[in-house]
Amino acid sequence: MRILVQKFGGTSLATEQAREFVIRHIARERDRGYALVVVVSAMGREGDPYATDTLLKMIASNGDSLPAREKDLLLGCGEIISTAVLVSKLRSEGINASGLTGGAAGVITDSTFGSARIVEVRTEALIETLQRGDVAVVAGFQGRTENSELTTLGRGGSDTSATALGAALRAERVDIYTDVNGILTADPRIVSEAKPLTVVGYAEICNMARQGAKVIHPRAVEIAQQARIPLRVRSTFSEDEGTLVTDDRTFAGTSVRDKHVTGIAHVAGVTQISVYAREGQVDVQLQVFQSMARHGISVDFINVTPGGAVYTVFDRDAEKAVQVLEKLGYIPNAVSGCAKVSVIGGGMNGVPGIMARIVEALSEASIPILQSADSNTTIWVLVRQENMADALRALHTKFELHL
Ligand code: ADP
Ligand code: MG
Numbered sequence: 001m002r003i004l005v006q007k008f009g010g011t012s013l014a015t016e017q018a019r020e021f022v023i024r025h026i027a028r029e030r031d032r033g034y035a036l037v038v039v040v041s042a043m044g045r046e047g048d049p050y051a052t053d054t055l056l057k058m059i060a061s062n063g064d065s066l067p068a069r070e071k072d073l074l075l076g077c078g079e080i081i082s083t084a085v086l087v088s089k090l091r092s093e094g095i096n097a098s099g100l101t102g103g104a105a106g107v108i109t110d111s112t113f114g115s116a117r118i119v120e121v122r123t124e125a126l127i128e129t130l131q132r133g134d135v136a137v138v139a140g141f142q143g144r145t146e147n148s149e150l151t152t153l154g155r156g157g158s159d160t161s162a163t164a165l166g167a168a169l170r171a172e173r174v175d176i177y178t179d180v181n182g183i184l185t186a187d188p189r190i191v192s193e194a195k196p197l198t199v200v201g202y203a204e205i206c207n208m209a210r211q212g213a214k215v216i217h218p219r220a221v222e223i224a225q226q227a228r229i230p231l232r233v234r235s236t237f238s239e240d241e242g243t244l245v246t247d248d249r250t251f252a253g254t255s256v257r258d259k260h261v262t263g264i265a266h267v268a269g270v271t272q273i274s275v276y277a278r279e280g281q282v283d284v285q286l287q288v289f290q291s292m293a294r295h296g297i298s299v300d301f302i303n304v305t306p307g308g309a310v311y312t313v314f315d316r317d318a319e320k321a322v323q324v325l326e327k328l329g330y331i332p333n334a335v336s337g338c339a340k341v342s343v344i345g346g347g348m349n350g351v352p353g354i355m356a357r358i359v360e361a362l363s364e365a366s367i368p369i370l371q372s373a374d375s376n377t378t379i380w381v382l383v384r385q386e387n388m389a390d391a392l393r394a395l396h397t398k399f400e401l402h403l
Pocket of ligand 2: 009
């Protein structure tokens with residue numbers, strides 16, 4: 001059996017018209033002889049009737065009264081609705097299909113409700129479905145514990161469902177269908193000139209995803225990488241083949257890009273915190289980072305200096321972080337409303353002048369750099385959020401990513 005996994009995101013399922021496109025992709029691959037596992041997200045985006053945030057609004061006025069276990073029962077509904085709707089649509093088009101919850105499809109997780117980790121995928125039910133000749137439609141973003149309790153996988157969960165099923169079934173490929181033409185050089189909602197990448201490696205895409213490119217979840221990419229299963233990210237609304245993610249060298253020549261920089265990503269909503277030792281205070285760095293860890297505040301963009309440290313936290317954690325530091329006797333300075341912009345490229349390693357060009361691009365656009373850091377494959381700059389879009393555009397142009 002040649003197995004293909006297709007995953008359709010929220011906007012791809014939101015309307016009757018969108019679902020027509022979905023059917024076309026399913027029918028085409030079925031006609032090519034693939035056994036199909038179709039993973040679906042909840043329909044639509046924020047505000048749509050069965051979108052995940054809409055489901056949450058139904059209990060918003062009850063405060064925190066719903067335990068994580070029951071909250072997952074609510075969160076899992078959106079994908080189950082999509083599953084049933086798509087099965088009905090497929091059958092009406094004469095395509096045999098069966099629907100499965102994540103649990104029924106064999107996605108077994110631990111019991112961390114709300115952000116469960118997949119511990120095992122039991123493929124028997126899926127194999128049986130495929131052997132019957134049915135398209136297996138599976139609710140993404142969810143699994144079940146050993147005790148058959150429904151769990152959800154956290155942010156980007158449907159991407160993870162798709163690659164985990166692909167890995168367990170040794171699928172030929174996992175296709176992630178979304179509302180853009182692949183993985184682009186930057187978020188097209190901000191940089192209209194952004195261009196789809198043709199072929200990229202797992203590590204680079206994982207890096208872009210971690211730095212904020214929301215088109216695919218990093219965990220999903222890691223799973224595909226470990227299983228060596230190629231991924232394709234492509235649009236539901238066109239026949240373009242989008243972006244192929246693979247480390248297979250035979251595809252290397254098909255990429256027309258020979259650039260030091262692959263893409264630019266961003267994360268908004270971060271606060272920069274600077275804290276310095278005062279008279280008599282020792283071990284400032286140790287105290288600072290231990291206290292952040294103790295309070296579950298995740299820190300990023302850390303620059304340690306002899307007398308202190310500068311780092312970032314999410315805006316939502318900023319107030320708590322400041323309180324914690326003040327309790328320790330420090331007088332921290334917090335700048336909220338910042339954004340981290342990442343310039344990413346496996347090809348920048350050892351190439352001189354990349355930082356110079358970043359500084360040049362931003363100073364030409366009169367954008368102050370609040371902080372910066374670099375690794376072999378990424379250069380990060382922190383800017384004010386109101387400068388973020390201009391910074392992305394300026395860098396995109398400077399590195400000629402539109403060409
Ligand atoms: P889905 O519901 O299909 O999972 P997502 O909203 O999760 O869709 O992901 C698609 C969105 O990701 C696009 O609409 C785009 O705005 C955003 N995005 C951010 N960075 C990138 C990028 N580098 N390439 C493509 N899309 C990106
Ligand atoms: Mg998504």
